[in-house]
Amino acid sequence: MLVNRFSNQAMHNTGLDRVQLRAGQIIQGKVLNLYPGQHATIQVGSQKWQAQLKAPLAKGGHYHFKVEQAGSPFILKVVGQALGKQPIQNIHALLDQLGFASSKQRTDFLADVIKSQIPFGKEQLAQAFGLLEAAGYRKEAQVAVKTMMADRLPFIDNILAAVQTKNTSTLSQEFQTLTQHLRQQRTQGTMGMLLNRMQWLMDARNPSPSEVIRQIIDGVSQNNPDFFQLLKTSGTIDPTLDFDTWKNEWSQFMKVHNWNQSTVNLLLNRTRLPFAINPEEMAASIKQLRENTIPQSVQDVIRSWEGVVKNVISQNTRLPNETFEELQQNLQQASTQLSLPQQNRLNSLLSNQPEGLQALQAYLEALVHQQKMISSPNLTIQERFLAHIDTTLSHIGLAHESLLARDTQEIEASIKSLLIQLVQQQDQTMSERAQPLLNLINGLQIDSVRETSFLVQAALQLPGEKIGLHEDILLEFNGRKRKNGTIDPSDCSILFHLNLAHLNETVIDMHIQKRTVALTIWNEQSVHPDLAESFKPALKAGLESLDYHLTHINFKQITDRSDRRPETGSSAQTFPETTYEGVDLRI
Structure with missing residues (x-):
């Protein structure tokens, strides 16, 4: 790549x-200059150090050095003799000096480590050989172990698996693999939550709960009712609720709790939301709406009855029985082209009472405008990208251990915490399916910051x-x-x-x-x-x-x-x- x-x-x-040198490490360097008192300038790659030597050396010579003291001054001790012109022979000699038996795999790996200018200690090298021999010296394992040596990571199987998976896979690949398996299972409880969270991060039609709240906040802040209407269409809020009431309640809530776009994930799992809304249910309903657009024939039926129903509502009366039966028949026939939740919602609102007709009219209006709202989301491209970063960071669980140490509730919903629960279950097949994604997240955590x-x-x-x-x-x-x-x-x-x-x-x-x-x-x-x-x-x-x-x-x-x-x-x-x-x- x-x-x-x-x-x-x-x-x-x-x-x-x-290169950050430490006592006990071994490096390969060149003697650039010699000074009185066995002091010298040593070059390792592009870096140079002033060092005190433990024995007289030849200017221009190449040597393996062991760091006796890392600081001012550096004190270096030569390991073996001056290096010859045959690199492999030099590696064989170094392995012998360190007390390791030579093999082609060990020689090739150590040569690569030295070529990459990675300092190492004898104990570190022994641990690296142990991991590689258990892994059969596979190429991807060697790349991972080199990273572990360079970053001074613990030489344990879990870290090797994390670094190796991070080097060879991506989030989308692991999400797709595990998602396919989970869809074949009874995705309830932990598995159901994990499936939802992965889908939130993958599918553009499937907003996460935090993205739902962001769009609510954005609509309220900009006095834009589009997303509010979409929620009414989804059936997740009362269809008779007006936008002013919705906006005022949310504005007061945001003021009391100091809510804004940047604090959504922090407060989402801790606060009772206005109108007792369920962001997860809203996210699932919106996804379903986006997968099931409103056919033009259904929109035509709704518009043909719009004036009749509005007229009755304005007079606070009922439709004649024959007219209501015709309305009911037309809508039920049209509803066969809608999703099952939409059909159920529409049938539940078919009442020839003034308040029932009012609720029906509100829902029909929301259905007509649904396609416009779906294709014109509130968030700009820049806002969607920043929201995706924020959602990914919070949902994956990159801060899992930090939150665990603080005993917060946020870890309960992260993908990493759910994976840990699955891996610890007795179902060995599910544990094996979940482990690669858990390894990848661990690898991303390890690689997230260097300083x-x-x-x-x-x-x-x-x-x-x-x-x-x-x-x-x-x-x-x-x-x-x-x-x-x-x-x-x-x-x-x-x-x-x-x-x-x-x-x-x-x-x-x-x-x-x-x-x-x-x-x-x-x-x-x-x-x-x-x-x-x-x-x-x-x-x-x-x-x-x-x-x-x-x-x-x-x-x-x-x-x-x-x-x-x-x-x-x-x-x-x-x-x-x-x-x-x-x-x-x-x-």
Whole structure:
């Protein structure tokens, strides 16, 4: 994937890939210069250290060093002799010095670790060999173990499974696999809740409960009754309820509880909502409405009776019996083209009493306007994207352990908490089906944040179908760390990895420095510069509204695909030199 290369390049540019040495670790380096008192400048990759040596060495020589002291000064001890010109022989000698028996698998793996400039200790290497031998030295296991060594992760089976699954799968793939299995089961209780939550994150027609609340808040704030009418059509609120009453009740509730778009997920599971609404029921009903549009013939029947019913309501009287029977017959015939919940709702409202006719008229009006409301949701594209990020973060359970430590109620509804319940059940088949997704979520948690004293890298994966993409979207944020631990938004870079309908795999590198923005778009297809110019005015205006300033947009074509890899990237991977329109970029 293209994102592998750019992810590693972003880490290099920000300094997040710099080797952090610790006592007991082993590195391979070159002696650049020698100074009196057995001091020297040692180079490891692109980094240089001033170090004190435990024995005299030759300038220009390559050695394996063991870190005796990491600090000022670095104290290094040579392991074995100066390295020869045969790399494999050097690895055999190192394994012998460390007390390990040599094998082709061990030699090849350790050579790859050293080539990737990953420091390691003897105990760490022994644990890595143990995991790899149990895994049969599979390629995906080696990539995962290298990541574990580079990030100093615990060498346990659960971590290996998490990193390996994260490197080889996506949320959408695991959601789809588990969803297919759950649909074949009696999806009640934990399984039913898990199925609903995965569908909320995948299906664009299926809003999550938090998205329902967001659209309610948005409609109330903008005095827009469209979504309110859609809820009436779904049968989840009283069809006789008027918008003013709805708006006033919600406005008061939002004021008392300090509700807004950013606090939806935090308060959703803790607060009794106005009119005792059930957001989960609303989300399911809206999905069903969107799957069952109102046929034109049904709309024509409703409109043909609209004036008659309104006239009777205005006089607060009943229809003549023959007229009511004709209305009833027409609506029941038309309702056969509606969904079952819509049929049931319509039949329940067929009453020839003034209050019953009023409720019937309200529901019929809502049905007529349903298609318009479905195709014109309240939220803008930008709001939908931000809502999708917020919903994904809260529903997946990336903060599961943190919430568990605080003993909050929010963990009960997360996908991770439901998966843990399924894995712990006695049903071995269900446990095996749920484990891969749980491994992936654990892997995403492990990879979510990397940081040093001054720099931060954050990674996020989102299901793509919800926002109209064929595959998941990957986001990476790199930047300087502020005092509160967050990324400085005026000096950072954001990497978007997308799979678009026409451009296919695309990487967008957005570099921000002193609130000026430069965009580079990488793709395997040649993109004409005029395309960038057509989008530039709108993009420039949008950024300026946020006090950012666009400097340029560059399109770059990937011209060499010979080194593409199937794994999702990790900081431990290295790639051969690749050419991009004549520019050599070594990652």
